[in-house]
Amino acid sequence: MAPFVGTAARYEVTTPPPADGSTRARTGRLTLTHGVVETPQFMPVGTNATVKALTPADIRDAGASIILANTYHLYLRPGHERIGRLGGLHRFMDWDGPILADSGGFQVVSLGDLRVVDDDGVTFRSHLDGSTHRFTPELAMGVQAALRSDVAVAFDQPVFPSSPRAVVADATERTHRWAERSLAARTRDDQAVFGIVQGGLEPDLRAESTRFIASLPFDGICIGGLAGDETPAQRDAALDVAIPLLADDPRPRYLMGLGSPADLLEAVHRGVDLFDSVLPARVARNGQLWVPGGRLNMRNQRFLDDPTAVQDDCPCLLCTRFSRAYLAHLFRAKELLAYRLATCHNLTSTLDFMARVRASIQAGTFPATMSELRLRAGRISGSEVGVKSA
Numbered sequence: 001m002a003p004f005v006g007t008a009a010r011y012e013v014t015t016p017p018p019a020d021g022s023t024r025a026r027t028g029r030l031t032l033t034h035g036v037v038e039t040p041q042f043m044p045v046g047t048n049a050t051v052k053a054l055t056p057a058d059i060r061d062a063g064a065s066i067i068l069a070n071t072y073h074l075y076l077r078p079g080h081e082r083i084g085r086l087g088g089l090h091r092f093m094d095w096d097g098p099i100l101a102d103s104g105g106f107q108v109v110s111l112g113d114l115r116v117v118d119d120d121g122v123t124f125r126s127h128l129d130g131s132t133h134r135f136t137p138e139l140a141m142g143v144q145a146a147l148r149s150d151v152a153v154a155f156d157q158p159v160f161p162s163s164p165r166a167v168v169a170d171a172t173e174r175t176h177r178w179a180e181r182s183l184a185a186r187t188r189d190d191q192a193v194f195g196i197v198q199g200g201l202e203p204d205l206r207a208e209s210t211r212f213i214a215s216l217p218f219d220g221i222c223i224g225g226l227a228g229d230e231t232p233a234q235r236d237a238a239l240d241v242a243i244p245l246l247a248d249d250p251r252p253r254y255l256m257g258l259g260s261p262a263d264l265l266e267a268v269h270r271g272v273d274l275f276d277s278v279l280p281a282r283v284a285r286n287g288q289l290w291v292p293g294g295r296l297n298m299r300n301q302r303f304l305d306d307p308t309a310v311q312d313d314c315p316c317l318l319c320t321r322f323s324r325a326y327l328a329h330l331f332r333a334k335e336l337l338a339y340r341l342a343t344c345h346n347l348t349s350t351l352d353f354m355a356r357v358r359a360s361i362q363a364g365t366f367p368a369t370m371s372e373l374r375l376r377a378g379r380i381s382g383s384e385v386g387v388k389s390a
């Protein structure tokens with residue numbers, strides 16, 4: 001397949017899926033204004049222009065090549081215009097690699113009773129101070145232009161995967177109109193724009209949305225409305241509808257909001273290239289450390305006397321310098337360093353897992369090593385089994 005060359009984005013599939021159909025997994029190279037992203041790739045989330053508890057050097061050391069920032073949060077605080085005046089998001093947070101800004105659609109629509117959706121946009125009340133605001137596709141694009149992210153995302157109306165069909169159909173139709181308006185509102189030629197497929201768990205709506213969004217001149221295709229309240233089997237089924245329709249499409253595919261190694265693996269197998277989630281960092285701050293095959297709960301008393309590393313062969317700041325006993329102590333004492341060290345480890349663990357997945361795909365052994373990779377991933381997600389430590 002010839003490389004895709006879009007606005008401020010180039011994507012080249014470096015290892016195509018095998019012809020025998022055993023997997024849709026592939027590797028690729030996404031070139032953006034601030035650098036290159038090898039796919040499949042996981043993007044740590046920097047909600048407030050910071051990956052919580054980490055410095056940019058920590059993020060880089062964990063193996064991250066691209067991070068995500070939240071348009072909704074930065075619009076409210078400190079304000080996108082202020083970030084623009086200060087030179088944009090890269091300078092503001094001192095991260096010189098690629099940044100993808102989400103559209104704000106997910107956060108705005110998730111406000112529940114605090115928001116009203118109409119065909120033109122969404123009126124909502126700030127979760128910070130209750131003040132009233134309005135997002136339209138044009139405003140969301142303007143906010144992202146001020147942030148100067150490498151990738152902006154079209155404004156959409158996500159719904160819970162399990163929503164009634166009429167609700168999904170209505171939101172999907174609106175998302176399509178907003179996708180066209182988002183593209184028309186594009187102002188920067190150094191910023192790629194990705195469109196979002198909706199359609200919930202309804203196969204025909206998901207297919208229709210995939211075809212529609214893929215027909216527009218976006219630089220990448222986001223698969224939205226998943227990683228919510230659906231089961232893994234329902235998610236797999238939705239991907240099995242959408243991805244085959246993109247088999248001959250040269251653009252990167254990004255499943256929004258997925259974050260556990262086990263879930264990432266299955267989605268890569270189905271042909272997804274990019275992911276983001278707060279999950280590895282959030283569970284780290286709760287004392288849950290991801291290790292091959294499962295997790296360690298640092299709040300467990302038995303770690304207070306354990307002089308070994310959390311994970312022997314892990315190159316992270318925590319594992320190369322400190323013991324389980326020390327980290328367990330820091331969590332009990334609610335010391336701030338606990339959050340930094342645990343987050344460094346879980347992001348290193350997640351990004352190392354993705355590197356192993358890429359190496360396996362490149363070696364042509366991915367289908368054969370799926371079972372080994374599944375064991376390494378453990379079953380860490382909403383439905384946790386095979387946990388290494390209680």
Ligand SMILES: [Zn+2]
Nearest residue numbers: 314316319345
């Ligand atoms: Zn580690």
